[in-house]
Amino acid sequence: MLSYNSLRIVCPFRSLLHPNWLMTNRQTLTCSAHCVSNNLTKKDTWQRQNNLKPTGNERKLQYSTYAASSPRNYGTGQFKLNCWNCKQPLDQTPAFFCMTCKAVQPPEEDISLFNIMDCDYKFSLDTHKLQKRYLHLQRSLHPDNFSQKSVEEQEYSESYSALVNKAYHTLLKPLSRGLYMLELKGMVIEEGTDSGADPEFLMELMEINEALDEVKTPEEANKIGQHTKGKLAVLTEEIDAALLKGELQSAKALLAQMKYFANIEEKVKEKLSEFM
Amino acid sequence: MAGTVVKTCLSPLALLTRRLSAPEFITQCCYHKKVVDHYENPRNVGTLDKNSKNVGTGLVGAPACGDVMKLQIEVDDHGKIVDARFKTFGCGSAIASSSLATEWVKGKSVDEALTIKNTDIAKELCLPPVKLHCSMLAEDAIKAALADYRRKQQDDQQEAVRASV
Numbered sequence: 001m002l003s004y005n006s007l008r009i010v011c012p013f014r015s016l017l018h019p020n021w022l023m024t025n026r027q028t029l030t031c032s033a034h035c036v037s038n039n040l041t042k043k044d045t046w047q048r049q050n051n052l053k054p055t056g057n058e059r060k061l062q063y064s065t066y067a068a069s070s071p072r073n074y075g076t077g078q079f080k081l082n083c084w085n086c087k088q089p090l091d092q093t094p095a096f097f098c099m100t101c102k103a104v105q106p107p108e109e110d111i112s113l114f115n116i117m118d119c120d121y122k123f124s125l126d127t128h129k130l131q132k133r134y135l136h137l138q139r140s141l142h143p144d145n146f147s148q149k150s151v152e153e154q155e156y157s158e159s160y161s162a163l164v165n166k167a168y169h170t171l172l173k174p175l176s177r178g179l180y181m182l183e184l185k186g187m188v189i190e191e192g193t194d195s196g197a198d199p200e201f202l203m204e205l206m207e208i209n210e211a212l213d214e215v216k217t218p219e220e221a222n223k224i225g226q227h228t229k230g231k232l233a234v235l236t237e238e239i240d241a242a243l244l245k246g247e248l249q250s251a252k253a254l255l256a257q258m259k260y261f262a263n264i265e266e267k268v269k270e271k272l273s274e275f276m
Numbered sequence: 277m278a279g280t281v282v283k284t285c286l287s288p289l290a291l292l293t294r295r296l297s298a299p300e301f302i303t304q305c306c307y308h309k310k311v312v313d314h315y316e317n318p319r320n321v322g323t324l325d326k327n328s329k330n331v332g333t334g335l336v337g338a339p340a341c342g343d344v345m346k347l348q349i350e351v352d353d354h355g356k357i358v359d360a361r362f363k364t365f366g367c368g369s370a371i372a373s374s375s376l377a378t379e380w381v382k383g384k385s386v387d388e389a390l391t392i393k394n395t396d397i398a399k400e401l402c403l404p405p406v407k408l409h410c411s412m413l414a415e416d417a418i419k420a421a422l423a424d425y426r427r428k429q430q431d432d433q434q435e436a437v438r439a440s441v
Contacts, residue, residue, distance in 0.1 A: 191340045191409040193416040202335045205344050209365040256339030263342035263365075 081108070084152070096141060096160065104146065106156045113167035113180065123181060123240045127172060134168040174236045175262050178243070178255045187248055189256055205260050212267055218275045225268040231261050307368050308402040314372035319379050322361040324348040329432055332425025334417040338409060343370045347417035349381055349389070351425055357381050357389055362417075369407035373397050373414035381418060386425065392418055 081090045083098035083105065090098060094116055095105050107116075114121045117133050141164060146157040170176045182188065208224060215221045235258045242251040307315070326333045326348065334347045343366025350359040360378035364371045376397055381389045394411040397403075403411055 189340045192338060192412050193336045194339045195416075197337050197339070199335060202337050202344060205337065206335065206346055206363065206365075209344060210363070259339055259342040260337065260344065267365075 081105075096137070104141070104149075104153050104156045104160065107160050107163050112184070113170055116164060116167045117171055119171060121181075123174070123178060123243045125171060125177065130168065130171055134164065137164045173262075174232075174239070175255065175258050178239050178251065178258070181243060182248060182252055182255065185248055187252055189252060189259075194256065201257070205264070208264055209267070212264065212271060215271060218272055221268055221271045221275070225265065225272070228261050228264050228268060232258060232265065235261065310401050311368050311372040311403070314375040314401070315368045318371065318375045320361050320375065320382075321363060323363065324350055324359065324361050329428050330425075332421040332423070332428065334420030334422070334424060336413055336417045336420055338366070338370075338413050340409070341366065341370075343367065343410070343413060345370060345374050345413050345417045347374055347377060347414070347421050349418075349421045349425060351386060355386050357384055357386065366413075367407070367410065369401070369403055369410040370413060372401050373403075373410045374417060376400060377414040377418055386422055389418060389422055 081095065082088060083090055083101060083103060085103040086098060086101040088098060088100040090105060092099075094108055094111055097104055112121070116137075117130055119125055119130060119133075138161060141157055141161045143154060143157045143161055146154045149157075170180050179189070208228070212221065212224050215224070235254055239251050239254045239258065242248075242254060323346075324331045324333075328350070330351050332349045332351065334349075335345070336347075337344050343364070345362070345364045345366065347362045348360065349357050352358045360381050362374040362378045364374045377392065380392055380397075384392075392415060394408070394415040397411040397414055398408050401411070
């Protein structure tokens with residue numbers, strides 16, 4: 001028969017085990033809150049391994065993967081994600097769908113638009129291939145495919161589909177593509193006057209714009225359109241060369257010139273539609 | 277949807293500006309009526325003789341949006357701006373800013389015109405934050421025109437000095 005004293009001995013021993021276990025849980029809770037608050041989407045996943053070691057205060061919580069709140073490289077796969085649904089690792093980057101449970105995934109933070117569209121990171125791009133990829137992706141990602149699915153999947157398909165749209169339209173045109181490539185290097189064209197602009201160049205632009213304003217026939221408008229297309233083609237080649245050599249300032253100046261001519265091209269289209 | 281709303285209230289603008297589909301337009305229903313007024317009834321559109329020694333020409337461009345603006349001033353012998361003309365290819369706010377600028381410089385002396393600030397132009401036209409750069413463009417155009425005029429005057433004086441020697 002156990003005496004009361006022996007019982008008392010047993011109890012403290014059990015309480016020795018529990019505090020650590022509780023601490024593990026508390027640590028887990030604080031860490032998960034930290035992770036959630038750091039991530040834009042709450043569904044970014046992480047897994048923890050339950051290593052309940054009863055000794056040692058410096059318990060290192062182990063994660064098989066966790067959604068990085070630290071800066072991430074563009075699609076290098078440094079930080080592996082897990083499916084929000086079945087918790088299996090997502091092996092691809094970008095991972096549109098989980099290979100195991102087929103659930104649609106949210107878009108990764110900071111993923112490069114080139115990566116999404118499976119295009120090489122360079123200025124000369126095969127727009128035909130881009131379009132095929134765009135249609136292929138939208139066929140599976142479009143929200144219309146998810147009307148009967150869960151709320152999470154609907155949300156993810158919406159955001160991924162919108163991102164694919166953005167990627168397609170950005171990469172399709174040389175101007176937006178070039179500007180995006182500069183942006184990836186941390187360069188933007190500032191708003192406001194370009195104090196370094198060549199007055200001769202501005203004069204040329206003025207003259208083209210004035211001539212376009214005064215056209216009376218579609219043929220005259222077309223002539224200006226052809227001239228502008230020629231200029232744009234030359235600029236495209238020059239920008240390609242500059243970006244290949246890493247001459248970012250040069251590329252930036254050329255893209256600014258391209259912007260002016262792109263505006264003129266649009267005005268030509270508007271003029272031609274007026275004639276119809 | 278924003279496009280149809282705009283079309284009903286601003287049909288002439290719809291053809292001539294491509295800004296209507298830009299995101300900033302969706303938050304702002306229409307251009308302010310002052311901007312529309314300057315657009316539909318522009319003051320001082322035209323050209324002055326840029327070779328005249330009394331005319332200063334300012335030509336500026338905004339690479340981010342691709343707008344081009346030319347502003348010219350004619351100055352009399354007492355240093356007073358007696359005429360001003362502009363030509364702007366860009367959005368409604370840029371056109372209105374330069375139109376207003378030509379109105380404001382007329383009757384001012386060359387030094388007074390230098391004090392015109394983009395913030396005054398923006399305030400007068402009630403420009404939204406995304407269009408503030410248009411008023412900056414107009415201020416820069418005024419300054420460029422004044423600088424060109426000054427340069428011409430200096431060149432003239434130097435020539436006169438050389439001729440008298």
